[in-house]
Structures are given as C-alpha cells and as structure tokens.
Amino acid sequence: MQPESPRGGSPSLPSRLAGPAVSLALLAIILAIASFFAGDYLQRILIIIGINTILVVSLNLSNGFTGVFSLGHVGFMAIGAYTAAVLTLPVSLKVVNLPSLPPWLQQLALPFLPATLIAGLLAMLVAFLVGLSLMRLKGAYISVATLGFLVIVQVILVNWDQVTRGARTFAGVPPHSTLWNVWLWAVVAVYIVWRLGASAFGRDMRAARDNEVAALSLGISVLRSRLLAFCLSAFLTGVAGSLWAHFITSFSPKSFYFAQAFNIITMLVIGGLGSVSGSVIGVFFITVLSELLRNAERGFDLGVFRLPPIYGASQILMAVLFVLVIVFRPAGLLGGRELDVRSVLRRLGSPRRGKGAA
Amino acid sequence: MSALELLLQQLINAVSIGSLYALMAIGLAMVFGILRLINFAHGDLIMVGSYVALLLQVLGLPFPVAAVAGVAASTLAGLAMERVAYRPLRGAHEIAMLLTSFSVTIFLENLAIILFRPTSRPFPAPAVLRSVITMGQLRVAGLDLIAIAVTAVLLAALTLFVRRTNIGIAMRAASQDLLAARLMGINVNRVIATAFAIGSFLAGVVGLLWSARVGKVDPLMGFNPVLKAFVASVIGGLGSLPGAVLGAYVLGGLEILLQGLLPSALTPYRDALVFAILIALLLFRPNGILGSTEKEKI
Numbered sequence: 133m134q135p136e137s138p139r140g141g142s143p144s145l146p147s148r149l150a151g152p153a154v155s156l157a158l159l160a161i162i163l164a165i166a167s168f169f170a171g172d173y174l175q176r177i178l179i180i181i182g183i184n185t186i187l188v189v190s191l192n193l194s195n196g197f198t199g200v201f202s203l204g205h206v207g208f209m210a211i212g213a214y215t216a217a218v219l220t221l222p223v224s225l226k227v228v229n230l231p232s233l234p235p236w237l238q239q240l241a242l243p244f245l246p247a248t249l250i251a252g253l254l255a256m257l258v259a260f261l262v263g264l265s266l267m268r269l270k271g272a273y274i275s276v277a278t279l280g281f282l283v284i285v286q287v288i289l290v291n292w293d294q295v296t297r298g299a300r301t302f303a304g305v306p307p308h309s310t311l312w313n314v315w316l317w318a319v320v321a322v323y324i325v326w327r328l329g330a331s332a333f334g335r336d337m338r339a340a341r342d343n344e345v346a347a348l349s350l351g352i353s354v355l356r357s358r359l360l361a362f363c364l365s366a367f368l369t370g371v372a373g374s375l376w377a378h379f380i381t382s383f384s385p386k387s388f389y390f391a392q393a394f395n396i397i398t399m400l401v402i403g404g405l406g407s408v409s410g411s412v413i414g415v416f417f418i419t420v421l422s423e424l425l426r427n428a429e430r431g432f433d434l435g436v437f438r439l440p441p442i443y444g445a446s447q448i449l450m451a452v453l454f455v456l457v458i459v460f461r462p463a464g465l466l467g468g469r470e471l472d473v474r475s476v477l478r479r480l481g482s483p484r485r486g487k488g489a490a
Numbered sequence: 491m492s493a494l495e496l497l498l499q500q501l502i503n504a505v506s507i508g509s510l511y512a513l514m515a516i517g518l519a520m521v522f523g524i525l526r527l528i529n530f531a532h533g534d535l536i537m538v539g540s541y542v543a544l545l546l547q548v549l550g551l552p553f554p555v556a557a558v559a560g561v562a563a564s565t566l567a568g569l570a571m572e573r574v575a576y577r578p579l580r581g582a583h584e585i586a587m588l589l590t591s592f593s594v595t596i597f598l599e600n601l602a603i604i605l606f607r608p609t610s611r612p613f614p615a616p617a618v619l620r621s622v623i624t625m626g627q628l629r630v631a632g633l634d635l636i637a638i639a640v641t642a643v644l645l646a647a648l649t650l651f652v653r654r655t656n657i658g659i660a661m662r663a664a665s666q667d668l669l670a671a672r673l674m675g676i677n678v679n680r681v682i683a684t685a686f687a688i689g690s691f692l693a694g695v696v697g698l699l700w701s702a703r704v705g706k707v708d709p710l711m712g713f714n715p716v717l718k719a720f721v722a723s724v725i726g727g728l729g730s731l732p733g734a735v736l737g738a739y740v741l742g743g744l745e746i747l748l749q750g751l752l753p754s755a756l757t758p759y760r761d762a763l764v765f766a767i768l769i770a771l772l773l774f775r776p777n778g779i780l781g782s783t784e785k786e787k788i
Contacts (some may be wrong), residue, residue, distance in 0.1 A: 266769070283761065397592070401589060448601060459579060
C-alpha cells in the first residue's frame with residue numbers, strides 16, 4: 133500500500149478546515165439545487181449514491197484501513213434493514229404481515245431516527261460478537277469466514293418467518309429516507325471515517341495492516357484496532373441498511389446477498405482501498421455506470437434493429453471492469469491517496485503552478 | 491431397522507457426501523497451495539460441466555458421451571479461467587486474487603443465467619445412478635457407492651501422480667516455495683496450468699455426481715458447496731492434500747450428523763450451523779488439523 137503523503141508541518145486551523153468546508157458547501161449547493169429542480173429519477177439516484185457512500189466508506193474503514201477484508205458486510209446491512217423496518221412498520225401492517233411477532237414488538241412503531249440508531253447498534257453488537265473470533269484469523273481466511281457469516285445471515289433471514297417474513301417480500305416500510313437525511317448520514321459517516329483514519333487509532337490500523345509483526349512489536353494491539361474498526365464499520369453499515377430499507381420500502385433476503393456484496397466491493401476497490409475520497413469517487417462512478425447499464429439492459433433501439441433486453445449483462449460488464457482495474461490499476465483510481473479539494477481547486481485555477489501541489 | 495444398520499446407513503451417506511466435498515477440496519487446495527488463490531469460481535466449473543452434460547443429453551446423446559464432454563468442458567473452462575483471469579495477476583496480493591475470483595464467479599453465474607435462465611432444470615441420470623441396492627434392512631443408493639468408488643480411484647491416481655511423476659513432484663515443490671521452485675528451473679506456468687487442469691477435471695466429475703444426486707442443475711449450484719468445501723479444506727490444513735480430504739470427510743460427517751440430530755424446526759438452519767461450526771473449528775486450529783505449525787517467516 134501507499135505510504136502516507138508527507139505533509140509539510142501542520143497547517144493552521146482555518147486552512148485545515150478549508151478543504152472540508154468547501155466540499156460541504158459544494159454538497160449543500162448540489163443537494164439544494166437537486167431538491168428544487170431535479171426530477172424524481174435524478175433525486176433517487178442521488179439518494180442511492182448517498183447510501184452507497186455510507187456503505188463503501190464504512191467498508192473502507194474495515195477493509196481498507198485494517199486490511200481485514202470482509203466480504204460479509206452486506207450481512208450487517210441486512211441486519212440494519214430488517215431491524216429498522218420491523219421497528220418502524222405501522223402497527224396496522226404488522227398485525228397483518230407479521231402476526232406471530234411478540235406482542236410488545238408488534239405494538240411498537242418507532243420514529244425513523246431511533247429505529248435507525250437501534251439498527252446500527254444491533255449490527256455493531258453482532259459485529260462485536262462475530263469479530264471477537266473472526267478478527268483473530270489471518271488475511272484470506274477472514275474473507276472466507278466473513279463470507280460464511282453472510283451465508284449464515286442469509287439462512288436465518290430466509291427461515292425466521294415470524295420476524296422477516298422468510299423469503300417473501302417484506303413490504304410497506306414507510307418511505308422515510310429523503311435526500312437530506314440520507315446525505316446528512318453520509319456526511320457523518322465520511323467525517324467519522326476520515327477523522328478516525330487521521331487519528332492515532334487510524335495509524336495503528338494501517339500499521340497493523342502493513343506489517344502485523346512490526347505493529348505488534350511496537351505495542352499496538354492488532355486485535356483491538358481491528359475489532360474497533362470492524363464494529364464501527366458495522367454500525368455505519370447497519371445505518372445504511374436502515375436508510376436503504378426506508379428508501380426502497382420493500383425487499384427480500386435476496387437483496388442482501390452476493391450480488392450486493394460484489395457491488396459494494398467493486399465501488400471500494402475501484403475507488404481505491406484506504407482512501408476516503410477514493411471511496412466517494414468509486415461510488416459516484418459505479419452507481420452512475422450501473423444505472424446506465426441497467427437501463428441499457430432493458431433493451432434499446434439501434435435505429436434499424438432492436439437490441440433485446442439482457443438481464444444480468446450489467447453485472448457481467450461490472451465483473452470485467454473490475455478485473456481490468458485489478459490488473460491494470462491494482463491500487464484503485466486514487467491509489468490509496470486522498471484527494472485534496474484545495475489542490476484540485478488550485479490546479480483548476482492555474483494549471484502550471486499546481487503541478488507540484490498534487 | 492436396528493441401531494447398527496442405522497449407523498451403517500448414515501455412515502455411507504456421510505462418506506458419500508464427504509467424497510464429493512473431497513473432490514472439490516482437492517481442486518481448491520491444489521490451487522491455493524501453489525498460488526495462495528482462493529478460487530471461488532471453482533463452483534462455476536462444476537456448473538459448467540453439469541450444464542454441458544445436460545445439454546448434450548437433451549440433444550439426444552447417450553449419458554457416457556455427455557458425461558465425458560461435461561468433464562472435458564469443465565477442464566477447458568478451468569484452463570481458460572487461469573489463462574485469462576489469474577495469470578495476469580501472478581504475484582499480486584492475495585486479496586486482489588480473491589476479489590478477481592469473486593468477479594469471475596459473478597461473470598460466469600450471470601452468463602449462465604442469461605444463457606440457461608435462472609430457474610433450475612431437471613438433470614436426467616441413467617438408471618445405474620438412480621438404482622437402490624437393498625441389503626436386508628439396508629437401502630443403499632447406487633449413486634452413493636459409485637461416488638465413493640470414483641473418489642477412491644481418483645484419490646489413489648492423484649496420490650501416484652503427485653508422488654511419482656515429474657510434474658507432480660514439481661507441483662509439490664511449487665507449493666512449498668514458488669520462488670525456489672522457479673529458481674530450480676521448474677516451469678511454473680506449466681505447473682499451475684496442470685493444477686488447474688486437475689482441479690477442474692475433478693470439478694467436472696463432481697458436477698456429474700452432484701447433479702445426479704440432487705436431480706437438477708441451476709446457475710448458482712456450485713457456490714455454496716464449494717464455499718463449504720473450502721472452509722473444510724482449511725480445517726483439514728490448507729494446501730495439504732490429505733488435509734483437504736480429511737476436512738471434507740469431517741464436513742460430510744457433520745452435515746449428516748446435524749441432519750439426523752437437529753429437531754425438524756431447526757433443519758432449515760443446518761447450513762448456517764455447519765458454517766458456524768466450521769468457523770469455530772478454524773479458531774481453535776488456525777492451521778488446520780494436519781496443517782503445519784510452522785510460524786510465519788519474518
């Protein structure tokens with residue numbers, strides 16, 4: 133992985149805050165314009181991008197910073213989605229759709245925020261219990277074991293009829309997710325991961341990732357830093373699951389399986405492991421691309437002849453793209469570095485002088 | 491049925507299913523031993539062979555021809571996979587290889603869904619494979635005996651191969667130390683291609699036996715069994731072929747045991763339990779039952 137980018141001295145507080153402030157202002161302007169002028173479709177894409185940003189940034193916390201490559205994070209997303217959905221589902225619907233729910237749960241209909249927080253906390257608790265054992269494993273073994281975790285979650289979702297309606301569709305979740313609350317969470321997620329990455333804990337994580345033995349001999353508790361990252365990342369993933377559930381409003385266990393896992397991992401790897409801004413770029417790139425491909429998949433007219441719909445073709449193209457990126461640009465588009473808004477702005481302003489600043 | 495007969499019956503079941511896992515585990519362990527690559531797409535080789543065998547039977551060819559063609563298709567698909575997706579990654583980080591194999595899986599499964607539809611199709615098997623032999627109270631499926639026999643023959647052949655032939659010895663050398671093997675003048679690309687060829691050949695055989703056992707094929711049929719076989723081979727001791735086989739039989743035994751012992755309300759959760767137990771075992775013996783206790787070199 134890439135070494136930390138050298139920073140000459142510590143810049144003064146206002147200039148350190150300039151980059152994030154500019155990004156936030158830009159984001160707020162984009163969202164404001166979108167919420168007033170953009171059509172329904174565009175707004176939906178922006179919401180998906182926001183949710184995917186949380187998913188990928190939080191996955192980056194575990195997979196990119198600590199090198200614990202979890203393939204099972206979608207399991208936490210599922211836990212978050214189902215927990216929050218069961219909590220916010222209107223009582224009248226619960227009585228019909230989930231008749232064998234325990235009475236106290238059946239009569240409970242929480243507002244969005246507490247339900248989302250509980251969803252995140254539950255995902256975190258599961259991550260802690262699972263992580264206590266999994267985080268002791270090494271490299272590729274963790275990946276396989278987390279994939280096993282995903283299968284376990286899937287089997288439970290499909291079979292726990294009383295709570296999840298089994299393999300049937302879980303419908304009628306109130307559409308609470310909006311452009312604003314999704315992006316508020318996205319900003320929180322990016323902020324947490326970015327701050328953590330720059331903190332002493334973040335350095336511990338990367339040290340343990342790059343050389344476990346050296347990190348241990350320096351007194352870094354590899355297990356603790358891995359577990360912390362894993363739990364926090366599961367919390368944010370659970371929150372994203374809740375946001376997604378209240379956005380899509382009806383889903384089934386199948387929504388949380390390999391296809392989704394692959395989707396998130398593609399965004400992460402293409403953006404670049406270990407880089408927060410890379411994650412965001414990867415999310416934008418892949419979400420927009422897969423939306424375009426999904427439309428193309430339904431078939432379109434090529435003047436004379438009509439291309440038939442080929443469902444699944446977009447996944448195939450994604451898989452090919454993914455392999456190409458791994459072969460030709462293994463560190464992702466940003467190569468593990470962070471994009472600095474100020475240097476980009478400078479470069480845009482005066483292309484000649486900006487060259488050295490990157 | 492007496493207790494002894496019941497035990498024998500379940501033992502045959504366990505050994506038969508364990509044999510199928512063993513054939514998968516060997517294919518995985520061989521490749522992992524040399525390349526440190528976890529080939530998730532191994533399951534899709536099983537799927538490819540099964541579909542080719544099914545297709546030829548639907549076209550009216552006799553089962554033996556279809557079976558040979560199916561195994562050949564798996565082998566070729568495995569070789570192509572290595573050449574196209576994995577060879578460009580020689581020397582890459584193990585996570586990069588893992589993710590590549592994940593995307594190869596997504597690629598092949600979606601291709602199969604487009605070509606053959608996502609729904610499962612019945613797999614016609616000849617009478618021999620569907621026969622049931624009755625011995626007293628004991629009813630043994632012909633397929634179980636054939637699976638056990640085929641596996642035994644293949645394991646014996648494989649043992650001879652890795653011990654006696656030049657390329658087999660080269661393969662073991664490569665799995666001990668790839669760099670040193672290369673320095674000794676071993677053609678590493680040929681060794682790796684051979685490992686893939688053998689693994690995919692075995693996957694083709696598993697495909698036939700598995701499809702005949704389940705009675706149907708579908709595009710995602712290979713993924714779960716291979717994931718289990720992989721965890722099983724880790725438990726046996728990853729990279730060690732006898733370890734992989736041992737782990738696979740432990741897995742077979744575990745599945746049959748849970749099948750028999752779980753109350754019927756919990757049987758749908760069997761796969762979840764199997765994975766949980768396998769992962770727990772991994773914690774107690776991270777290097778596997780037969781795995782070396784060698785510490786990582788610094």
